[in-house]
Amino acid sequence: MYRHILVPLHPPELAVDAIGRALAFARPLGARVSFFHPIEDAGADADSPLHTLAAPELRDTRRTGRARELLSKAEAGARAMGVPADARWARGRSAAAATIRAAHSLSCDVLFMVPAGGGVGAFQLSLLASAGMAVLVAPPIAPVPGQAALGVLRDEHRAIASVIHACTSLLAAAREAGEAADPAPLRAAIACLGTGALGQHHAKEEAHLFARLRPHAPDLDTEFDELQKQHARDELLAGELAMRVSLLEEAHGTVARLEATRALEDAMVRFAELHWEHMGREEAIVLPAARERLQAADWAALNEVFVHPPEPDWRQLLNRLS
Numbered sequence: 392m393y394r395h396i397l398v399p400l401h402p403p404e405l406a407v408d409a410i411g412r413a414l415a416f417a418r419p420l421g422a423r424v425s426f427f428h429p430i431e432d433a434g435a436d437a438d439s440p441l442h443t444l445a446a447p448e449l450r451d452t453r454r455t456g457r458a459r460e461l462l463s464k465a466e467a468g469a470r471a472m473g474v475p476a477d478a479r480w481a482r483g484r485s486a487a488a489a490t491i492r493a494a495h496s497l498s499c500d501v502l503f504m505v506p507a508g509g510g511v512g513a514f515q516l517s518l519l520a521s522a523g524m525a526v527l528v529a530p531p532i533a534p535v536p537g538q539a540a541l542g543v544l545r546d547e548h549r550a551i552a553s554v555i556h557a558c559t560s561l562l563a564a565a566r567e568a569g570e571a572a573d574p575a576p577l578r579a580a581i582a583c584l585g586t587g588a589l590g591q592h593h594a595k596e597e598a599h600l601f602a603r604l605r606p607h608a609p610d611l612d613t614e615f616d617e618l619q620k621q622h623a624r625d626e627l628l629a630g631e632l633a634m635r636v637s638l639l640e641e642a643h644g645t646v647a648r649l650e651a652t653r654a655l656e657d658a659m660v661r662f663a664e665l666h667w668e669h670m671g672r673e674e675a676i677v678l679p680a681a682r683e684r685l686q687a688a689d690w691a692a693l694n695e696v697f698v699h700p701p702e703p704d705w706r707q708l709l710n711r712l713s
Contacts, residue, residue: 397502399518411678429486471672539690572652
């Protein structure tokens with residue numbers, strides 16, 4: 392049976408499903424998983440090297456922040472599930488060619504993919520045609536009409552991730568330009584990441600999702616406890632970010648404003664790293680468990696909580712940060 396599975400996190404919108412389903416597939420086999428994110432680059436060499444999360448280039452939050460998010464979440468999910476795994480990325484002229492090269496370089500014996508929404512997409516077809524090894528395409532999971540809250544939770548994760556990326560990109564752009572950042576949009580974003588939208592999201596998860604799922608998943612009690620500790624940690628870190636914005640607002644003179652911007656960027660990058668790990672655990676363990684174990688009455692109650700309240704105006708906030 393398969394011993395080393397390569398899981399491409401491409402296209403990015405399929406990554407959450409790919410991570411969770413690949414880990415569930417690998418764990419009973421005792422197989423190792425290598426997660427791989429291709430960065431398409433028309434100027435890349437045909438033999439561009441494989442990199443890990445430790446590569447300095449992946450610290451470029453403006454250009455590779457999304458890759459770091461996906462790979463960090465994948466590694467976190469694997470650690471939480473006890474599946475041996477590593478995360479790699481490389482540049483390539485095509486995502487499919489880079490993925491195939493990675494699979495062979497790592498001596499994987501199978502490629503594991505999830506289908507696109509409309510079936511098998513162009514990327515999957517390229518791998519099926521040219522991989523030169525076994526390729527598994529997981530069967531599609533039909534949406535369950537009563538599980539609308541699950542889609543809302545995922546949408547909220549994506550929106551929160553977009554705000555984090557926008558903040559790190561704005562701060563990185565200021566650093567590269569040798570300028571201080573404008574604190575006004577950052578103040579609004581960090582309010583969202585504190586007691587605003589993110590705080591409300593965490594509170595609803597604990598009071599409703601976790602509470603509903605615990606009786607159906609006693610094996611996940613330790614995981615729920617850890618996630619709740621991470622919620623509290625995020626609140627403290629968001630408070631530090633707010634303090635850093637205040638210091639930037641109050642700074643006088645070019646040097647002081649530049650120093651305050653750099654300190655805020657360092658704190659924001661740390662917040663992002665820890666939050667990718669948190670999201671990775673929720674998306675790999677909690678959301679699949681909810682889909683599989685909760686009953687119709689549980690979903691009806693969750694839908695009342697998650698589906699009907701109006702969403703924050705994410706687009707307006709992101710426009711301010713762009």
